Amino acid sequence: MPYSLKGRNVLVTAGSRGLGAVICERFAAEGANVAINYYSNADAARELAGRLSKEYGVTCHVLQSDTLVAEENEKLVNTAAELLGSLDILIANAGWTRFTRPGDIYDMSHDEWNKCWNANVMSHLQLMQTAKPILSKNPDGGVYIMTSSIAASATGGSSMAYSVTKAAGLHLMKHFAFSMGPGIRVNAVLPGLLLTEWGQKFGETAINAMKDRAALRHETFLDDCADAYINLAKNTSMTGQQITVDAGLTLGHV
Numbered sequence: 001m002p003y004s005l006k007g008r009n010v011l012v013t014a015g016s017r018g019l020g021a022v023i024c025e026r027f028a029a030e031g032a033n034v035a036i037n038y039y040s041n042a043d044a045a046r047e048l049a050g051r052l053s054k055e056y057g058v059t060c061h062v063l064q065s066d067t068l069v070a071e072e073n074e075k076l077v078n079t080a081a082e083l084l085g086s087l088d089i090l091i092a093n094a095g096w097t098r099f100t101r102p103g104d105i106y107d108m109s110h111d112e113w114n115k116c117w118n119a120n121v122m123s124h125l126q127l128m129q130t131a132k133p134i135l136s137k138n139p140d141g142g143v144y145i146m147t148s149s150i151a152a153s154a155t156g157g158s159s160m161a162y163s164v165t166k167a168a169g170l171h172l173m174k175h176f177a178f179s180m181g182p183g184i185r186v187n188a189v190l191p192g193l194l195l196t197e198w199g200q201k202f203g204e205t206a207i208n209a210m211k212d213r214a215a216l217r218h219e220t221f222l223d224d225c226a227d228a229y230i231n232l233a234k235n236t237s238m239t240g241q242q243i244t245v246d247a248g249l250t251l252g253h254v
């Protein structure tokens with residue numbers, strides 16, 4: 001069954017910059033209305049919303065919120081649904097980490113581990129608990145797609161806590177998918193190295209080494225990664241799946 005994205009109402013967390021901004025643009029290009037969540041940079045969010053409304057003739061709203069705060073996740077979903085009139089698709093793209101020394105179990109405080117857990121696991125529970133009745137109202141079905149990471153299926157990435165909590169997030173995704181069918185399709189995208197502000201923090205040496213290790217010898221292009229969200233949103237026969245878009249970085253390394 002084709003699931004057209006035209007006229008759908010979409011919320012993208014961490015949608016104002018980085019991967020989220022490219023995802024917002026791809027949904028707008030499909031004719032979807034977009035609620036763009038940001039955290040600290042209101043100007044970037046407003047600029048993106050203005051450009052997408054003008055270029056694609058869709059409705060865009062900007063919503064400030066912190067993915068680490070439970071009440072804010074609840075409010076974000078309710079406000080997005082109110083402003084857009086309904087909610088069909090939730091792209092839970094926000095994540096949190098701190099770059100630590102690889103393999104060093106002492107190089108992150110317990111508070112920071114808890115922050116990783118809150119951002120990479122609990123935020124999904126909070127978003128879904130609020131969104132479930134709203135997404136379920138859609139007679140064609142609702143969609144929830146989380147941004148995971150190749151660090152969820154391997155032991156690399158920015159920190160051990162990030163890798164562990166992204167892996168836990170994936171398991172939560174599978175529980176969501178199994179318990180919420182047929183009303184809501186739930187899937188995850190696992191990007192490899194993205195050269196966003198976040199990805200640049202790996203530093204030039206590590207970035208070049210990752211490009212060299214990847215079968216395709218380059219980083220994960222943002223457009224290619226954003227494509228996966230569009231394809232998953234349209235595909236009415238996939239749920240509970242983890243789609244890796246990593247230019248072959250993890251091939252041979254897991």
Ligand SMILES: NC(=O)c1ccc[n+]([C@@H]2O[C@H](COP(=O)([O-])OP(=O)(O)OC[C@H]3O[C@@H](n4cnc5c(N)ncnc54)[C@H](OP(=O)(O)O)[C@@H]3O)[C@@H](O)[C@H]2O)c1
Nearest residue numbers: 014016017018019038039040041067094095194196198199
């Ligand atoms: N970059 C990579 O190599 C890579 C690889 C695999 C997976 N990922 C995952 O991809 C997702 C997006 O990463 P990215 O590379 O696009 O990162 P990014 O460039 O750092 O993302 C920036 C976006 O995140 C928002 N943001 C920051 N803190 C937030 C918070 N507490 N609550 C809500 N929004 C917040 C920013 O809003 P403001 O600008 O307003 O603060 C901005 O919209 C994350 O889940 C990450 O784990 C990234």
